[in-house]
Amino acid sequence: MAYLYDRIASDIEQQIAQSVLRVGDKLPSLRLICERYGVSQSTALQAYYQLEARSLIESRPRSGYFVHRSPKRQLPLPEISAPGQAASGELHGIISRVYRDMGRDGAVPLSLGAPALALLPVAKLNKGLVKATRSLAGSGLAYEQVQGNANLRRQVARFYGGNAEDLVVTAGCMEALSLSLMAVTQRGDTIAVESPVYFGILQLAQSLGLAVMELPTHPQTGVEIDALKKALNKVNAVLLVSNFNNPLGSLMPDAHKKEVVRLIQHYGVPLIEDDLYGEVYFGAERPRSCRSFDDSGLVLWCSSVSKTLAPGYRVGWVAPGKFRDEVLRLKLYHSIAGTTITQEVIAGFLETGRYAHHLRSLRHTLQANALRYTRAIADYFPEGTKISRPQGGFMLWVELAAKTDSVALYERAMRQGISIAPGNMFSLQDQYRNCMRLSYGMPWNSTIEDALKRLGKLMI
CATH class of the missing domain: 3.40.640.10 (Type I PLP-dependent aspartate aminotransferase-like (Major domain))
Known part of the structure; x- marks a missing residue:
C-alpha cells in the first residue's frame, strides 16, 4: 500500500536524481507542496522527513529545506548463500570476544544485537x-x-x-x-x-x-x-x-x-x-x-x-x-x-x-537509521561492497571483497574502538569470512558516521 507522502518523496527524489533539483537548491515550501498535491501539511512534512532520513535533503532553521546530496548508486545485494549439505565443527572463539569487547568503555557497538537503551521507554x-x-x-x-x-x-x-x-x-x-x-x-x-x-x-x-x-x-x-x-x-x-x-x-x-x-x-x-x-x-x-x-x-x-x-x-x-x-x-x-x-x-x-505507541516511534527511528547507515556504507566502503536491504529489524549484512578477512578486520577495528560482528560467527561451516553484520540499533549521530568512515578506511 503506497501512501501520498511516499509518492511526493519519490517525485522529489527523482527530480534530484535527474538534476532538476541540484545540491544546494531550495525545495518548494510546505505550503506549495500542499497546494500542488492537495495534501495536508502533516503529509507534506512526512514526505520531507523521509527525504531527510535518506540524507537527500536537510532542514535549515528559518530557511526551509535544501537538497543536501544526490542519490548514491544502490549497492548490490549479497549473493544467495550456498552452504554444504551438512554442518559440523565448533563455533569460533570470536563469539565470546565480540561479546566481551562490545561493552568496552568508549567502543562504538556496531555489533550490538539489541536496540540501544536510548530508544527504549x-x-x-x-x-x-x-x-x-x-x-x-x-x-x-x-x-x-x-x-x-x-x-x-x-x-x-x-x-x-x-x-x-x-x-x-x-x-x-x-x-x-x-x-x-x-x-x-x-x-x-x-x-x-x-x-x-x-x-x-x-x-x-x-x-x-x-x-x-x-x-x-x-x-x-x-x-x-x-x-x-x-x-x-x-x-x-x-x-x-x-x-x-x-x-x-x-x-x-x-x-x-x-x-x-x-x-x-x-x-x-x-x-x-x-x-x-x-x-x-x-x-x-x-x-x-x-x-x-x-x-x-x-x-x-x-x-x-x-x-x-x-x-x-x-x-x-x-x-x-x-x-x-x-x-x-x-x-x-x-x-x-x-x-x-x-x-x-x-x-x-x-x-x-x-x-503499540512505543513500536511506532521505534520503527520510524530504525527505518531512518537503516537508510542513513546504508548511505554511509555506500559513501565510505570500498568498491565491490554488497549490502542487504532489510524491510525491518535492525541488522545489515555486508559482503566485502572475497580477499577480506572480517576477523582480521574486527581486530583492526577494535584497536580503533569499533566493534563489528564477523560473518563466520553465523555458520558452523568455514564460510562468510568476507562478511560482517552491522547493527543500526543505535541513534544516528556524528560518532556513528565517523565510525563507519574509519571502518571503510580499514578495508583499503
Whole structure:
C-alpha cells in the first residue's frame, strides 16, 4: 500500500536524481507542496522527513529545506548463500570476544544485537515496575504459575490474535526456542536452519547434541524453498526466522510461508518459527507469521519483547501447537516459573496501548537509521561492497571483497574502538569470512558516521 507522502518523496527524489533539483537548491515550501498535491501539511512534512532520513535533503532553521546530496548508486545485494549439505565443527572463539569487547568503555557497538537503551521507554517501564509491585499479591514475590502470568498471556493473545491458553511464557525468546527444540527433537537428531543464521541458535543446537543442516538463503526472501523441500526427508525439525532474519534481514513472502507450512505438514516435520523481529517492520503492516497459515499444530511460534522493549526483562513466549503439554513439562523441569513482576509490567504495556505507541516511534527511528547507515556504507566502503536491504529489524549484512578477512578486520577495528560482528560467527561451516553484520540499533549521530568512515578506511 503506497501512501501520498511516499509518492511526493519519490517525485522529489527523482527530480534530484535527474538534476532538476541540484545540491544546494531550495525545495518548494510546505505550503506549495500542499497546494500542488492537495495534501495536508502533516503529509507534506512526512514526505520531507523521509527525504531527510535518506540524507537527500536537510532542514535549515528559518530557511526551509535544501537538497543536501544526490542519490548514491544502490549497492548490490549479497549473493544467495550456498552452504554444504551438512554442518559440523565448533563455533569460533570470536563469539565470546565480540561479546566481551562490545561493552568496552568508549567502543562504538556496531555489533550490538539489541536496540540501544536510548530508544527504549525506560522511565515508563520503571513506573510500571512500581505499579506491579504495589498491585501484585505478595508484591510479586510469590511463584508464578508454570504456564506464565495469566494477564500477560491474555494481552499477548489479544495483541497477536489467538487463545491465551495456547501460550507458554518463557525467559525470552531463547528459552522459547530451547524448550521447543527439546520438545520435538532428541540428541543426535538433525535440524534445518537458514544460512547465515544467528549464532545463538547454532550454539543452542550444539548444546542439545543436534546436527545442523544449513540451507541456501536469499538476502531478501529468506530460505530457498526448493532446498528446504529436498531437506525435509533428512531432518527432524526446521527452525526459521521468518520475519527479518538475523543477520540477513530477509523477509519471507506470504506465498513462501504458505508453501513452507504446506511442506512441513506433508512431511510431518515440526517448524519452530522464531518471530522475534516481526514487530519492527518498515512497511504499512506487520508481516504475517508461518503460524497464521498452520492448522495442524506443527508450528511452534516463538517471540518476545527482548528486541523491542525490554531486553533485560527476559519476557518471551511460545505458542507450541500440538506440543504444548511437552513444552509445559519441560519448563517445569528446567525453570519452574518465570519472573512475576516483569511479566506483569509487560502485560500492562500491552493492555494500555503503550507498547503499540512505543513500536511506532521505534520503527520510524530504525527505518531512518537503516537508510542513513546504508548511505554511509555506500559513501565510505570500498568498491565491490554488497549490502542487504532489510524491510525491518535492525541488522545489515555486508559482503566485502572475497580477499577480506572480517576477523582480521574486527581486530583492526577494535584497536580503533569499533566493534563489528564477523560473518563466520553465523555458520558452523568455514564460510562468510568476507562478511560482517552491522547493527543500526543505535541513534544516528556524528560518532556513528565517523565510525563507519574509519571502518571503510580499514578495508583499503
